[in-house]
Amino acid sequence: MRIRSRLAPLTTGLALLGATALSAADIRLDVEGAGEGLRDDLRAALLTREIMRTDDPGAQDLVAAAQADYQRILTVLYDAGFFGASVSIEVDGAEAAELSPVAAPEAVETVVYRVRAAQRFSFGRADIGPLAAGTAPPEAFRSGRAARTERIQAAIDGAITDWRAIGHAKARIARERIVARHSERRLDVTLDVAPGPRLRFGTLQVTGNSDVRTSRIRAIAGLPEGAVFEPGEVERATQRLRRTEAFSAVALREAETPGEDGTLDIAATVQEAPQRRFGFGAEVSSVEGAALSAYWLHRNLLGGAERLRIAGDVSGIDGGAEGLDYRLRTEFRRPATIDSDTDLRAHLEFESLGEPNFDSDSAEAVVGFDRVVSERLDVFAGAGLRYEESETVFGTEGHTQVILPVDATYDRRDDPVDPTAGYYLGGTALPFAALDDGASGLRLTADARAYRAVGFDDRIVLAGRLQLGSVLGPDLREAAAEDLFFSGGGGTVRGQDYQSLGIDVPALDGISGGRSFVGLSAEVRARVTDRISLVGFYDRGTIGRDAFPDADSPSHAGAGVGVRYDTGFGPIRLDVATQADSDTSGEDIFFYVGIGQAF
Numbered sequence: 001m002r003i004r005s006r007l008a009p010l011t012t013g014l015a016l017l018g019a020t021a022l023s024a025a026d027i028r029l030d031v032e033g034a035g036e037g038l039r040d041d042l043r044a045a046l047l048t049r050e051i052m053r054t055d056d057p058g059a060q061d062l063v064a065a066a067q068a069d070y071q072r073i074l075t076v077l078y079d080a081g082f083f084g085a086s087v088s089i090e091v092d093g094a095e096a097a098e099l100s101p102v103a104a105p106e107a108v109e110t111v112v113y114r115v116r117a118a119q120r121f122s123f124g125r126a127d128i129g130p131l132a133a134g135t136a137p138p139e140a141f142r143s144g145r146a147a148r149t150e151r152i153q154a155a156i157d158g159a160i161t162d163w164r165a166i167g168h169a170k171a172r173i174a175r176e177r178i179v180a181r182h183s184e185r186r187l188d189v190t191l192d193v194a195p196g197p198r199l200r201f202g203t204l205q206v207t208g209n210s211d212v213r214t215s216r217i218r219a220i221a222g223l224p225e226g227a228v229f230e231p232g233e234v235e236r237a238t239q240r241l242r243r244t245e246a247f248s249a250v251a252l253r254e255a256e257t258p259g260e261d262g263t264l265d266i267a268a269t270v271q272e273a274p275q276r277r278f279g280f281g282a283e284v285s286s287v288e289g290a291a292l293s294a295y296w297l298h299r300n301l302l303g304g305a306e307r308l309r310i311a312g313d314v315s316g317i318d319g320g321a322e323g324l325d326y327r328l329r330t331e332f333r334r335p336a337t338i339d340s341d342t343d344l345r346a347h348l349e350f351e352s353l354g355e356p357n358f359d360s361d362s363a364e365a366v367v368g369f370d371r372v373v374s375e376r377l378d379v380f381a382g383a384g385l386r387y388e389e390s391e392t393v394f395g396t397e398g399h400t401q402v403i404l405p406v407d408a409t410y411d412r413r414d415d416p417v418d419p420t421a422g423y424y425l426g427g428t429a430l431p432f433a434a435l436d437d438g439a440s441g442l443r444l445t446a447d448a449r450a451y452r453a454v455g456f457d458d459r460i461v462l463a464g465r466l467q468l469g470s471v472l473g474p475d476l477r478e479a480a481a482e483d484l485f486f487s488g489g490g491g492t493v494r495g496q497d498y499q500s501l502g503i504d505v506p507a508l509d510g511i512s513g514g515r516s517f518v519g520l521s522a523e524v525r526a527r528v529t530d531r532i533s534l535v536g537f538y539d540r541g542t543i544g545r546d547a548f549p550d551a552d553s554p555s556h557a558g559a560g561v562g563v564r565y566d567t568g569f570g571p572i573r574l575d576v577a578t579q580a581d582s583d584t585s586g587e588d589i590f591f592y593v594g595i596g597q598a599f
Helices: 036-045 047-054 059-080 149-165 214-221 231-243
Strands: 012-019 024-032 086-091 110-116 122-129 172-181 186-194 200-207 247-254 263-272 276-285 289-298 307-317 325-334 342-354 359-372 377-392 395-403 406-411 422-434 441-454 460-472 503-505 510-512 516-527 532-544 555-566 571-579 590-595
Touching: 024 036, 024 047, 036 059, 047 059, 059 086, 059 110, 059 149, 122 149, 149 172, 149 186, 149 231, 200 214, 214 231, 214 263, 231 247, 231 263, 532 571, 555 590
Parallel strands: 024 110, 122 186, 200 263
Antiparallel strands: 012 024, 086 110, 172 186, 247 263, 276 289, 276 590, 289 307, 307 325, 325 342, 342 359, 359 377, 377 395, 377 406, 395 422, 406 422, 422 441, 441 460, 460 516, 503 510, 516 532, 532 555, 555 571, 571 590
16 A cells, blocks of 8 residues: 555546635545445545534644545555555645644645555455364455455454354454555465463452342343353343343443453443332323323332332223223332243232223232243243122123233344334233132133335335134133123224124123134334334224134224324324224224334
């Protein structure tokens, strides 16, 4: 690489103009022997151009920026494989490298960049080693392939990563020899790797905590002291600590020097989050009325990052339902109870429902364990008691049951709040055994959602949802009212009255919930600006008398349009829907307002 003060006439010129109060300078870039892509990259790298657009530079600023641009231009050229290029930067006719930044001229009129890219280099020698057993350098880092600095760096990163993956935490490049043979347009690269010793995890050294006990932080992190070093364990320990929500910041860092016994300590620096927090929310529907919710949270109840959450909500306010719904739930979670990925979770819940087709009061107490199987998969299993007293079309009934709830979620969405790609799977199984004269059985639900972005710049998102539900064991009269299924309203079929679809009981002149449910929803979400999206949707629901619906099971549908406004923490949703059944289409208009996508 040569830096020179003069260059022969070049083939392409592009003037970049900028003006400020202190200086008005023309920034000109002339490039020979390069395509438009490289010209764009060089243009974007110019610091003079950047400060002319964002600052109010004086002459001294422009001279300093021009001198810094030598290295910036060389970086772009090397990344593109041009190791024999020449660069000249002139400030009002004088080579920038020869100017003194402290004795700059009073004004700068022109800065001219002249770059001759010449020909690209290819690799002559491309050697790196020793490598971890069973590994190889990238295909792009081979003799005869185009020589680029990013390919050299990829080979280095790959070799170091492979050694670290089998316990050599301090693997490094001990020596590098890079020679450019200009006459042959070849770049010889030899990289010597020093793997270092195979290390084991030492102690987790914790700093920054004041209220959460150090012993509990180590238990939650779950770093396997004495085990062979593995980078993934460090990342998993970081995620476990963040998952508690007891810390606003978590950083794990390897010690610079291993111990004499072959162990490597890990330093954990944490910043504790405020212990107490409260929040509230609201949602409005022209069918179901308004819903209000609030919660209070303690993130470190007993000094071990235990979380206590008390939440309440009221729904059906001034809506079309028969009455108000109330819920009060207290939940306690203790992280790392059995192991670092298994939390103790217990809740006590009281609920009163005034629904269109039934009223119920219930209480439920459950204790169980929540396990994070992987980054995507979470499973809960527990045991508890449930009592429900309800008034349905069949009369007043009471149920006292032992329940064994199990639920699992598998989430591969790119964003849980506003997904554009991936899918989500959720399922619950609730075996229940009657402690009175009631029936025992099993309640199952499933929820599957998928998303795909299409079109220019992925501005259109196709979203689909399938919901399934089934009650096995009791018949309609024997089942607890809250276990049966209805359809209609937000969450099932928009454009239909809330819980308007169930199983007709003509003899009693009323409607019962069904023992099975199938719900289908489809949305097309089109982004028209950075913050506003338009949505078209169609929902359909089917309720079955038996555990599985059949061709005679009643169904209904709804369709509509909506708008989403992206707030940065989730979209505000407004949907307008109507019936989509052939005999009732367009009879009524329903409005739904909330935060977050419908699904």
